Amino acid sequence: MSDTNEAPSAAQDYPADLMDKLVSLCKRRGFIFQSSEIYGGVGAVYDYGPLGVELKQNVRASWWEEMVHRRDDVEGVDAGILMHPDVWVASGHVEGFTDPLVECRNCHRRFREDLLESDQCPSCGMKEQFTEARQFNLMFKTFMGAVEDSTSVVYLRPETAQGIFVNFRNVLDSSRQKIPFGIAQVGKAFRNEITPGNFTFRTREFEQMEMQFFVEPGTDEEWFETWRDRRVAWVKSLGIREDRLRLHPHGPDELAHYAKDAVDLEYLLPFGWKEFEGIHNRTDFDLTAHQEKSGKKLEYVEAHSGKRFVPYVIETSIGLDRLVLVLLANAYHEEEVEGESRVVLRLHPKLAPIKAAVFPLVKKDGMPEIAREIEEDLRRSSMTVFYDESGSIGRRYRRQDEAGTPFCITVDGQTVEDGTVTVRDRDTLEQVRVPTSELRAHLRERLAGAGS
Amino acid sequence: MSDTNEAPSAAQDYPADLMDKLVSLCKRRGFIFQSSEIYGGVGAVYDYGPLGVELKQNVRASWWEEMVHRRDDVEGVDAGILMHPDVWVASGHVEGFTDPLVECRNCHRRFREDLLESDQCPSCGMKEQFTEARQFNLMFKTFMGAVEDSTSVVYLRPETAQGIFVNFRNVLDSSRQKIPFGIAQVGKAFRNEITPGNFTFRTREFEQMEMQFFVEPGTDEEWFETWRDRRVAWVKSLGIREDRLRLHPHGPDELAHYAKDAVDLEYLLPFGWKEFEGIHNRTDFDLTAHQEKSGKKLEYVEAHSGKRFVPYVIETSIGLDRLVLVLLANAYHEEEVEGESRVVLRLHPKLAPIKAAVFPLVKKDGMPEIAREIEEDLRRSSMTVFYDESGSIGRRYRRQDEAGTPFCITVDGQTVEDGTVTVRDRDTLEQVRVPTSELRAHLRERLAGAGS
Numbered sequence: 083m084s085d086t087n088e089a090p091s092a093a094q095d096y097p098a099d100l101m102d103k104l105v106s107l108c109k110r111r112g113f114i115f116q117s118s119e120i121y122g123g124v125g126a127v128y129d130y131g132p133l134g135v136e137l138k139q140n141v142r143a144s145w146w147e148e149m150v151h152r153r154d155d156v157e158g159v160d161a162g163i164l165m166h167p168d169v170w171v172a173s174g175h176v177e178g179f180t181d182p183l184v185e186c187r188n189c190h191r192r193f194r195e196d197l198l199e200s201d202q203c204p205s206c207g208m209k210e211q212f213t214e215a216r217q218f219n220l221m222f223k224t225f226m227g228a229v230e231d232s233t234s235v236v237y238l239r240p241e242t243a244q245g246i247f248v249n250f251r252n253v254l255d256s257s258r259q260k261i262p263f264g265i266a267q268v269g270k271a272f273r274n275e276i277t278p279g280n281f282t283f284r285t286r287e288f289e290q291m292e293m294q295f296f297v298e299p300g301t302d303e304e305w306f307e308t309w310r311d312r313r314v315a316w317v318k319s320l321g322i323r324e325d326r327l328r329l330h331p332h333g334p335d336e337l338a339h340y341a342k343d344a345v346d347l348e349y350l351l352p353f354g355w356k357e358f359e360g361i362h363n364r365t366d367f368d369l370t371a372h373q374e375k376s377g378k379k380l381e382y383v384e385a386h387s388g389k390r391f392v393p394y395v396i397e398t399s400i401g402l403d404r405l406v407l408v409l410l411a412n413a414y415h416e417e418e419v420e421g422e423s424r425v426v427l428r429l430h431p432k433l434a435p436i437k438a439a440v441f442p443l444v445k446k447d448g449m450p451e452i453a454r455e456i457e458e459d460l461r462r463s464s465m466t467v468f469y470d471e472s473g474s475i476g477r478r479y480r481r482q483d484e485a486g487t488p489f490c491i492t493v494d495g496q497t498v499e500d501g502t503v504t505v506r507d508r509d510t511l512e513q514v515r516v517p518t519s520e521l522r523a524h525l526r527e528r529l530a531g532a533g534s
Numbered sequence: 535m536s537d538t539n540e541a542p543s544a545a546q547d548y549p550a551d552l553m554d555k556l557v558s559l560c561k562r563r564g565f566i567f568q569s570s571e572i573y574g575g576v577g578a579v580y581d582y583g584p585l586g587v588e589l590k591q592n593v594r595a596s597w598w599e600e601m602v603h604r605r606d607d608v609e610g611v612d613a614g615i616l617m618h619p620d621v622w623v624a625s626g627h628v629e630g631f632t633d634p635l636v637e638c639r640n641c642h643r644r645f646r647e648d649l650l651e652s653d654q655c656p657s658c659g660m661k662e663q664f665t666e667a668r669q670f671n672l673m674f675k676t677f678m679g680a681v682e683d684s685t686s687v688v689y690l691r692p693e694t695a696q697g698i699f700v701n702f703r704n705v706l707d708s709s710r711q712k713i714p715f716g717i718a719q720v721g722k723a724f725r726n727e728i729t730p731g732n733f734t735f736r737t738r739e740f741e742q743m744e745m746q747f748f749v750e751p752g753t754d755e756e757w758f759e760t761w762r763d764r765r766v767a768w769v770k771s772l773g774i775r776e777d778r779l780r781l782h783p784h785g786p787d788e789l790a791h792y793a794k795d796a797v798d799l800e801y802l803l804p805f806g807w808k809e810f811e812g813i814h815n816r817t818d819f820d821l822t823a824h825q826e827k828s829g830k831k832l833e834y835v836e837a838h839s840g841k842r843f844v845p846y847v848i849e850t851s852i853g854l855d856r857l858v859l860v861l862l863a864n865a866y867h868e869e870e871v872e873g874e875s876r877v878v879l880r881l882h883p884k885l886a887p888i889k890a891a892v893f894p895l896v897k898k899d900g901m902p903e904i905a906r907e908i909e910e911d912l913r914r915s916s917m918t919v920f921y922d923e924s925g926s927i928g929r930r931y932r933r934q935d936e937a938g939t940p941f942c943i944t945v946d947g948q949t950v951e952d953g954t955v956t957v958r959d960r961d962t963l964e965q966v967r968v969p970t971s972e973l974r975a976h977l978r979e980r981l982a983g984a985g986s
Contacts, residue, residue: 112609112708118618120700120828124688125678127616129701132609132709152913154921157564157584162739163722164579166570183680192680224674224690226577226738228635228644228728236576238676238690248572249581256564257584258922270615270722276680286678287614376572461604469606470710 097416100352104410105281107425111485113137113410114282126278126286128403133485136435136466138289138406141320142268144432145291145400148316149266156264156293157257161245163270164226164236169244172375173368174339175221179240181276182215194276220273222286238272242290243397245269247368250296250380261382261393262305264295268402280353282403289402294364296382296393302363303343305396310345310361313398317347317359321430322412326350330357340367349408358404366392409433413486419511422476427486428509431529436487438525439468441478443494453493456503456518463522483508489525549868552804556862557733559877563937565589565862566734578730578737580855585937588887588918590741590858593772594720596884597743597852600768601718608716608745609709613697615722616678616688621696624827625820626791627673631692633728634667646728672725674738690724694742695849697721699820702748702832713834713845714757716747720854732805734855741854746816748834748845754815757848758795762813765850769799769811773882774864778802782809792819801860810856818844861885865938871963874928879938880961883981888939890977891920893930895946905945908955908970915974935960941977 097103108114112131116123130138150158170176182195189206195215202209222238225231239245246265253265268291278284297305310329318324332344342365346357369392373380381390413427431437440457442449450471457469468487470478475492482490490506497503502515505524516524549555560566564583568575582590602610622628634647641658647667654661674690677683691697698717705717720743730736749757762781770776784796794817798809821844825832833842865879883889892909894901902923909921920939922930927944934942942958949955954967957976968976 109704110708112705115701115704117614117616118621118700119704120824120830120832121618121620124614124616124618127614129614129697130612131701131705132611135610135612138612147916151916151918154909154913158587159584160582160587160590162569162576162579162581164569164576164724164739166573166576168573169570218680222676222678224676226674226726228670245581248570249567249583252561252567252571253564253583256562258924272616274678287616372572378572380572457606461606464599464603466603472710 096352096411097414100411100414101281103425104414107414107484108134108410126275126284128282128285133435134406137409137429137433137486138402140433140435141402141405141409142291144320145316146266146268149264149291149293149398153264155259155262156266156295157253157259158266159246159249159253160267160269161242161249163239163272164224165239165244165248167236168375169248169372170221170237170240172371173244173247174371175237175240176219178339179221180217180219183218183276184212184215187211187213192276197277218276220275222272222274240273241271241399242267242269242292243294243399244368246292246294247372247395248376250369251378254382261384262295262297262301264293266291266293268292280351280356282407283351283353283356285403288404291400291402291405293398295396295398297396299366299391299394302365302394302396306343306361306363309396309398313347313359313361320409320433321428322349322408326412328355330355338362340364349412351408351411356404358408359398359400362397362399364395364397366394368395369393420476422480424480424483426483426508429486429488431488434486434488435466436468436482436485437465437529438489438491439470439478439482439487440491441469441475441493442471443475443492445471447495448498449493452497452518453491456491456493456521460522460525463526465522465525479506489528491521548804548863549866552863552866553733555877556866559866559936560586560862578727579739580734580737585887586858589861589881589885589938590854592885592887593854593857593861594743596772597768598718598720601716601743601745605716607711607714608718608747609705609711610718611698611701611705612719612721613694613701615691615724616676617691617696617700619688620827621700621824622673622689622692624823625696625699626823627689627692628671630791631673632669632671635670635728636664636667639663639665644728649729670728672727674724674726692725693723693851694719694721694744695746695851696820698744698746699824699847700828702821703830706834713836714747714749714753716745718743718745720744732803732808734859735803735805735808737855740856743852743854743857745850747848747850749848751818751843751846754817754846754848755795758813758815761848761850762797765799765811765813772861772885773880774801774860778864780807782807790814792816801864803860803863808856810860811850811852814849814851816847816849818846820847821845872928874932876932876935878935878960881938881940883940886938886940887918888920888934888937889917889981890941890943891922891930891934891939892943893921893927893945894923895927895944897923899947900950901945904949904970905943908943908945908973912974912977915978917974917977931958941980943973 113134115129117127117129118124150156183192184195185192186203188208188211191205221240223235225234226236227234328348330346330348341362343363345361347359348355348357369380382393383390413429415426440453442453457467460467488508492504501518504513505516506513565586567581569579569581570576602608635644636647637644638655640660640663643657673692677686678688679686780800782798782800793814795815797813799811800807800809821832835842865881867878892905894905912919940960944956953970956965958965
């Protein structure tokens with residue numbers, strides 16, 4: 083994935099210092115923590131907290147539903163992170179997945195040559211002290227088995243795609259699919275980035291959601307367009323602002339060595355237009371490479387015609403952590419309501435970590451007991467809920483606004499009398515009274531109506 | 535996790551060669567493949583295929599629902615696989631997570647000394663040629679950053695638990711929980727096992743589902759019993775045979791150095807009674823160790839009394855891949871039906887990868903079109919479905935029996951006339967006719983009635 087270093091355009095209307103605010107909110111509300119924070123952190127790895135793990139899972143589930151469950155032509159797999167080392171020889175990663183590194187002779191720090199802006203060391207300030215560049219492989223390597231030498235080296239996969247290519251034949255044989263069909267996977271990948279940064283945007287450990295769609299050569303250009311359009315439609319269905327979304331088709335100079343065509347989906351983050359998803363026409367590069375290296379046939383034989391070919395691959399590849407960051411930046415709003423300022427995460431209700439919060443207005447008159455009953459009832463219906471009885475009602479609303487909770491339910495004096503509660507909408511702030519007995523159905527309907 | 539090497543008891547009533555049959559079925563039907571199989575595999579790593587990924591995800595979702603969503607006292611996290619190396623110093627893994635290894639001086643193969651049954655090499659047959667044992671650390675190590683030396687070593691986590699302990703304070707502060715409360719996590723862990731084996735039972739890359747419950751010292755023994763009972767109840771709710779399930783409390787000699795009490799949940803697999811889940815009283819061992827190593831306070835301060843203490847931890851820890859293997863062995867049946875033998879996976883319907891298969895009886899008279907409509911309608915309701923029109927109806931039933939699909943829906947001549955279809959039950963083989971318009975509700979009800 084490539085970064086453009088353009089300055090943010092005028093279309094950007096983020097609050098000042100949004101990234102600092104987002105990092106702070108993510109920690110304070112339990113979305114994202116620095117990994118091993120009590121030990122000072124570990125370079126560019128992040129942990130997801132109680133709200134983050136739910137948000138991430140909702141995005142994952144929404145993608146899987148769209149890409150696998152709703153389709154009859156896509157199968158799922160979940161391949162290992164550790165793979166046979168020849169996989170990465172065949173894919174070209176052992177030879178070519180490198181960055182050019184230079185070292186400052188004065189302070190001995192190392193830098194990516196292609197990102198240096200002057201001949202002066204960014205760390206110690208000395209001029210013209212860089213060594214010649216050497217190629218640094220971005221794959222993390224480890225040793226498998228009881229002996230630690232070159233024969234036991236294995237790599238942490240730098241992309242999930244190869245786990246799909248090496249399983250092509252097994253999936254084809256076991257699933258009874260016919261070309262065209264796809265294989266989808268969600269999983270971790272690892273890259274020993276020399277210059278990670280921008281919070282969770284560029285990290286050394288990250289999660290990908292990929293789908294490789296196998297097609298007959300000659301139909302690949304059409305399928306590329308089909309999948310590009312489907313992916314854009316899905317991203318929009320998550321509520322992503324269209325004025326911050328753009329397509330960036332790769333020019334001939336930008337294309338990866340395996341790609342015939344590629345387009346990035348970019349979002350205008352506070353630090354510029356950034357890619358979070360790519361759609362690529364990988365041709366038959368990978369299957370052909372694995373066929374040659376492994377000696378196993380990876381051809382497809384068309385049943386009715388007997389025609390044989392190595393399929394072309396249209397790939398859709400999302401960085402899940404990037405998409406989550408995009409969704410957080412997209413959702414973050416500061417506004418004045420009821421004479422106070424509030425921070426609100428306008429997350430799509432289907433992605434919100436907590437669907438409903440339940441409050442007793444005061445801690446007496448039987449209100450906590452009724453609120454607890456409502457909480458329990460919603461929980462049993464598989465809804466994520468949060469009970470809160472501490473602080474003023476306004477403060478409790480603000481806490482849920484920051485968490486992105488679409489609905490707040492308050493048990494008040496009238497509830498004790500007539501069995502109705504108020505349901506407050508996070509975005510419109512409208513409150514409606516709903517009988518407790520109809521609450522579950524009311525919320526289900528409004529959550530579904532939000533387009534989930 | 536420890537293996538007992540007892541011979542299978544008389545209670546076992548597995549078909550002959552079950553493990554071979556299971557491995558074969560898993561590959562044939564797309565549950566589990568050897569990783570990087572086209573390259574001859576990579577030691578003790580497995581990939582989940584189209585059906586396996588759904589089964590695994592259903593188990594994961596069922597556990598998360600039980601442990602997090604239905605409870606108000608457990609929060610989720612998702613921590614990195616790469617953590618600060620001091621985490622593993624504090625936890626004791628750098629020093630003590632080792633196996634004693636000996637090498638045969640004749641053939642140079644290495645073995646775990648504690649598993650050798652005689653002084654004769656199991657590989658070349660030479661006697662008394664073993665070297666002295668040396669301690670071999672089971673953590674996979676790698677290097678982070680541009681320099682590859684001892685200062686850049688990081689490990690692939692050998693257990694998920696430490697990702698919870700180092701996040702204890704961040705979760706406590708962001709979630710507003712009070713002791714007692716728990717933190718749950720599902721994720722990959724890695725162990726460089728010298729003698730992996732028994733298919734997916736002991737692998738080098740595996741997935742854990744863990745929950746650490748933080749309690750006040752003195753209440754730990756009661757909480758240990760509570761969680762043991764809850765865990766047993768959940769395992770039974772998945773349909774696990776009680777005559778193949780037993781509790782194995784650890785004697786004083788078996789307890790890990792950090793444990794005050796421990797009990798294993800064991801299942802009688804074809805290769806003996808094996809642990810797939812453990813419940814452990816870890817005391818304050820981990821939090822105290824991290825507090826000392828990091829210099830960060832990991833005490834809990836009780837709000838109303840001001841009392842301070844380092845919480846004790848009751849841990850419930852499942853090997854997800856092991857549980858999946860247990861569920862497959864538990865579900866596998868060979869039987870005679872309708873004069874033919876069949877293999878059927880009696881998976882709990884809530885865990886079954888495919889909930890319903892849809893067949894046109896013949897490929898004419900409009901039946902495929904109606905079957906496709908039904909398939910599409912069920913798919914839109916978020917049900918996993920499979921359409922099959924090839925081969926005799928009996929053969930199609932057999933395929934779904936092997937996949938564990940609870941319901942098969944057949945569109946036949948009568949459907950064209952009166953709009954009803956047959957719904958066949960995988961286990962009882964009973965067929966009932968249901969109007970197409972009521973099919974969705976009919977299936978939902980029967981899936982829920984199965985105790986999901």
